[in-house]
């Protein structure tokens with residue numbers, strides 16, 4: 519943001535500052551109903567950058583509803599403003615939104631322009647849902663960690679006693695039994711360690727999200743011998759974020775491994791994982807409003823998550839796989855929560871998307 523001198527800003531700087539920080543989405547259409555301008559809130563709402571949508575007709579917003587377009591044309595001709603409540607819009611990525619919007623015809627150079635202000639109706643619902651997700655997750659983790667501690671303490675004793683016993687046993691054949699005790703105690707300890715989560719304090723440094731994703735991609739390629747197609751759609755403008763690189767790798771790998779496993783078990787024609795990154799502005803996560811958030815979408819074309827477990831996949835020990843311990847997503851969610859972020863998921867057969875939101879600056883303000 520350019521300032522002429524400390525404390526004085528030009529009028530256009532102030533206008534830009536206001537538009538960039540408005541929670542309301544603002545879109546300007548020209549006389550042919552193509553997009554001339556979108557503010558960051560509108561980019562976020564419509565899931566596309568103004569670069570992607572500039573000069574695009576807005577007909578794509580209103581799925582099959584020609585009536586909405588006719589009303590916009592009528593407003594252009596008559597110059598009368600109007601407001602719509604609970605209208606359905608379709609975003610750039612094909613998601614449906616419920617919004618209120620008002621349309622104001624304004625005189626431009628040689629043509630009338632339409633100024634549209636959009637207010638998302640789902641926003642408050644989303645804040646509440648996320649808060650609930652975060653608090654449910656925190657409760658489950660506290661419970662499981664407490665239990666894991668209680669299991670871990672006697673385990674050391676059992677293992678130690680079995681070792682002592684083994685030394686005292688002259689009959690080698692009986693060692694088979696002490697081996698079983700020691701091996702099973704070790705197996706249980708591994709599980710308990712995973713339940714307890716990382717013991718080290720996070721090592722926060724500047725990390726490049728794409729370097730992290732590339733590390734995970736090379737691990738996935740190695741594990742699947744290249745059987746899964748990885749499609750990258752990176753936004754190179756995302757600045758570095760303050761994070762623990764090892765933990766982020768772990769979180770993303772847990773999600774990608776699930777995709778790999780889901781696709782291995784199913785007859786997906788060409789197994790594919792799409793990795794998309796975007797910088798989003800003015801995002802609310804839980805009750806915190808963040809100025810800039812890094813959003814990572816990991817989308818696979820596998821069979822989708824079974825309905826029976828969809829609402830609880832982030833809980834520890836919930837698994838849909840015979841061999842699964844059900845910890846991968848719970849650990850991933852904890853890691854991203856520690857970075858003040860959130861993971862969300864939506865799924866249907868042929869498209870499962872995990873969305874990771876990580877704030878790019880740790881300064882935030884409460885919206886409540």
Ligand SMILES: Nc1ncnc2c1ncn2[C@@H]1O[C@H](COP(=O)(O)OP(=O)(O)OP(=O)(O)O)[C@@H](O)[C@H]1O
Pocket residue numbers: 772776777780818820821822823824827831836837838839841842843844845846847848870
């Ligand atoms: N991309 C996906 N496609 C289909 N199902 C999924 C996907 N991601 C997760 N799941 C379902 O969610 C369950 C929970 O995943 P989570 O990673 O927490 O545990 P897990 O994979 O079963 O075990 P672990 O990761 O501890 O080895 C999985 O068992 C699977 O049924």
Ligand SMILES: [Mg+2]
Pocket residue numbers: 772775776842845846847
């Ligand atoms: Mg897993």
